[in-house]
Amino acid sequence: MTHSMSLSVLERRQLSRRVDAGLLRELLSDQSFQTPTMFLSQSEIGSNYRSLKAALPRVHIHYAVKPNNHPLLIDEVVRQGGNFDVCSAGEIDTILKTGINPAGLIHSHPIKSAWEFDQAVARGVEVFVVDNQEEVRKLARYRDKRLKILVRFRIGTIRHAVVNLQYKFGCTAGEVLPLARQVEQSGHEFYGLCFHVGSQCIYPENYVKAIQTSHELIHALETAGLNVRVLDIGGGFPVAYVEPVPAIDNFCAPIAQALDRDIRPGIRVVSEPGRFIAATSVTLICSVVGKALRDGKIWYYLDDGLYSTFSGIVYDHCQYPVVTAKEGAGRLSVLAGPTCDSFDVMYDGLMIPEHEVGDRMAFMATGAYCAVSGSGFNALRRAEYTVVE
Numbered sequence: 001m002t003h004s005m006s007l008s009v010l011e012r013r014q015l016s017r018r019v020d021a022g023l024l025r026e027l028l029s030d031q032s033f034q035t036p037t038m039f040l041s042q043s044e045i046g047s048n049y050r051s052l053k054a055a056l057p058r059v060h061i062h063y064a065v066k067p068n069n070h071p072l073l074i075d076e077v078v079r080q081g082g083n084f085d086v087c088s089a090g091e092i093d094t095i096l097k098t099g100i101n102p103a104g105l106i107h108s109h110p111i112k113s114a115w116e117f118d119q120a121v122a123r124g125v126e127v128f129v130v131d132n133q134e135e136v137r138k139l140a141r142y143r144d145k146r147l148k149i150l151v152r153f154r155i156g157t158i159r160h161a162v163v164n165l166q167y168k169f170g171c172t173a174g175e176v177l178p179l180a181r182q183v184e185q186s187g188h189e190f191y192g193l194c195f196h197v198g199s200q201c202i203y204p205e206n207y208v209k210a211i212q213t214s215h216e217l218i219h220a221l222e223t224a225g226l227n228v229r230v231l232d233i234g235g236g237f238p239v240a241y242v243e244p245v246p247a248i249d250n251f252c253a254p255i256a257q258a259l260d261r262d263i264r265p266g267i268r269v270v271s272e273p274g275r276f277i278a279a280t281s282v283t284l285i286c287s288v289v290g291k292a293l294r295d296g297k298i299w300y301y302l303d304d305g306l307y308s309t310f311s312g313i314v315y316d317h318c319q320y321p322v323v324t325a326k327e328g329a330g331r332l333s334v335l336a337g338p339t340c341d342s343f344d345v346m347y348d349g350l351m352i353p354e355h356e357v358g359d360r361m362a363f364m365a366t367g368a369y370c371a372v373s374g375s376g377f378n379a380l381r382r383a384e385y386t387v388v389e
């Protein structure tokens with residue numbers, strides 16, 4: 001597992017679509033800006049969007065706002081012709097600032113408080129997700145509307161995504177038909193099916209299996225007189241952090257084939273990617289604010305940690321590649337955060353050249369599920385965004 005690399009290695013590997021090594025060199029040596037800072041690349045957002053769209057030409061993209069709700073991401077998705085997946089009134093308000101029609105949004109949260117549900121309906125959202133009877137019962141509140149309801153199901157898979165979203169949500173395939181009937185009986189429209197194979201899913205076969213199940217469910221639903229207008233294949237598309245992942249066109253090829261084979265053209269296929277659009281658009285630059293030698297390891301204390309931008313290590317089970325400007329032999333090192341808590345340690349056992357207080361380090365692909373899940377613990381300064389390109 002490669003956690004760290006020097007700038008010269010980065011340059012040789014020509015990872016420059018994701019990272020402009022020249023720019024990174026400047027950022028690591030430039031002491032004129034305050035750290036921690038998240039550099040957000042507009043061109044990277046557009047490029048990620050276009051490569052996913054090219055890999056799945058039939059699929060309409062609804063960017064899932066949860067991994068990163070920065071206005072630049074939202075604006076760039078609009079510019080690329082995309083729409084959105086939202087899960088709260090707060091996210092809806094962020095999106096509606098762009099002037100987008102709320103009727104086109106997908107509210108993807110299968111369990112909504114009555115307050116959240118009311119707020120979304122009041123703002124004009126029409127497409128919602130359910131996965132159980134109690135949630136369908138909530139629809140009775142909206143007698144004067146005809147909301148469009150997707151039923152989310154789960155499939156059994158041998159290998160799970162890094163973040164298993166089928167643990168908490170999704171009915172069984174056998175529960176879909178009764179739920180769809182219950183939706184229609186409540187006076188709302190059964191609109192179609194959705195699934196989410198889990199986030200950072202490196203197994204395209206999991207999507208293929210879910211698409212095959214969708215095919216069978218669509219047949220059963222239509223035989224029972226229930227129209228299926230939409231299939232939502234969720235998000236989950238993987239990003240290269242410290243481990244390589246397949247190129248997105250290779251990864252999506254079997255998914256695109258399964259859609260062509262199993263889902264008739266009249267059904268609108270949508271997807272809710274979050275991580276794939278957002279992750280590589282951000283590079284975090286931190287400074288070493290303290291240094292100590294403890295038990296044969298060099299401990300570096302950085303100005304960002306697990307309670308802030310690195311919260312993705314905890315909640316998203318992620319490790320971000322470290323890039324250093326220093327050359328030389330690696331020394332056994334620990335990178336810790338700035339809070340008083342001993343839990344606040346990001347990397348233990350990292351081999352990096354020796355650094356001094358004031359030196360900077362870069363952390364790649366920190367644009368998804370990082371800043372959004374951080375807290376203000378210890379009231380320390382949190383990383384701010386700077387937009388590049």
Ligand SMILES: Cc1ncc(COP(=O)(O)O)c(C=O)c1O
Nearest residue numbers: 064108199235236272273274275
């Ligand atoms: C319902 C739903 N849709 C989309 C996403 C985005 O998934 P990803 O970031 O893996 O693409 C998530 C992530 O939690 C989700 O829960």
